[in-house]
Amino acid sequence: QVKLVESGGGSVQSGGSLRLSCEVSGYTSRPDTSNTYCMGWFRQAPGGEREGVAVIDSDGTKNYADSVKGRFTISQDNAKNTLYLQMNRLKPEDAAMYYCAADFSFYGNCINYYNMDFWGKGTLVTISS
Numbered sequence: 001q002v003k004l005v006e007s008g009g010g011s012v013q014s015g016g017s018l019r020l021s022c023e024v025s026g027y028t029s030r031p032d033t034s035n036t037y038c039m040g041w042f043r044q045a046p047g048g049e050r051e052g053v054a055v056i057d058s059d060g061t062k063n064y065a066d067s068v069k070g071r072f073t074i075s076q077d078n079a080k081n082t083l084y085l086q087m088n089r090l091k092p093e094d095a096a097m098y099y100c101a102a103d104f105s106f107y108g109n110c111i112n113y114y115n116m117d118f119w120g121k122g123t124l125v126t127i128s129s
Contacts (some may be wrong), residue, residue, distance in 0.1 A: 001026055001118075002024070002025070002026040002027050002102060002104070002117070003023075003024075003025045003026045003118075004022055004023070004024055004100045004101070004102060004118055004119065005022065005023045005025075005100075005121075006020060006022050006099070006100045006120045006121070006122060006123040007020070007021050007022075007123060008020040008021050008123060009098060009122075009123030009124045009125045010124075010126070011125075011126040011127070011128060012090055012125075012126075012127060012128070013090075013127070013128050014090060014091060014092055014127055014128065014129050015089055016090050017086070017087060017088045017089075017090065018090065018125060019084060019085070019086050019087070020041065020085040020087070020098055020100075020123060020125075021082055021083070022039075022041075022082065022083040022084070022085075022100035022120060023081065023082055024080070024081055024082065024083060024100075024102065025081070027102075027104055034105070034107065035058070035104075036057065036104075036106065036107045037057065037058045037102060037103060037104045037105075037106060038055055038056070038057045038058070038102070038103050038106040038107075038109070038110035038113070038116075039055065039056060039083060039100070039101060039103070039110075039116075040052065040053070040054050040055030040056055040063075040074055040083070040100075040101065040110065040111065041053040041054050041055070041074065041083075041085045041098055041099065041100060041101075042098070042099045042101055042114070042116075043094075043097065043098045043099065043125075044096055044097050044099070045095060045096040045097075048096070050099075050114055051065060052065055052110070052111035052112055052113075052114075053065050053068055053085070053098070053111075054068065054072050054073075054074035054085055054111075055074065055109065055110050055111045056074050056075075056076065056083070057106070057107075057108065057109070057110070061109070062074055063109045063111045064111075065111065067093070068094075071087065071088050071089045071090075072085060072086065072087050072088070073085070074086075083100060087125075090125075090127055091127065092127045092129060094127055095125060095126050095127045096124075096125060097122040097123070097124050097125075098122060098123050098124075098125055099119055099120055099121075099122045100119070100120040101116035101118060101119045101120070102117065102118045103116040103117045103118070104117065104118075105117070
């Protein structure tokens with residue numbers, strides 16, 4: 001089965017930067033699917049709702065939450081085994097548990113889709129003022 005493992009969380013000062021990584025393993029393409037996918041980063045602050053942060057689909061199309069546009073960048077390595085989230089100019093509002101998620105039968109923008117097939121266990125990001 002697919003396994004997602006996040007890393008890179010930690011505590012940073014407001015205005016600082018952090019890079020999250022997500023190692024993806026276990027996926028095997030199937031002839032009965034379109035082999036499309038959507039994967040990316042979601043976050044949830046204590047007492048808050050889960051929100052999509054940044055996602056990328058099998059066409060390479062990226063989508064970002066309005067709150068992080070211009071500050072965060074999602075990317076993949078060439079083998080597509082690792083997903084990254086570069087976070088710059090961090091704000092206190094960015095503090096949350098960040099989750100990597102993937103759906104290998106999804107078509108299109110999944111930034112508002114919270115029923116992804118696979119989820120990592122999360123990596124915590126805290127912001128000091």
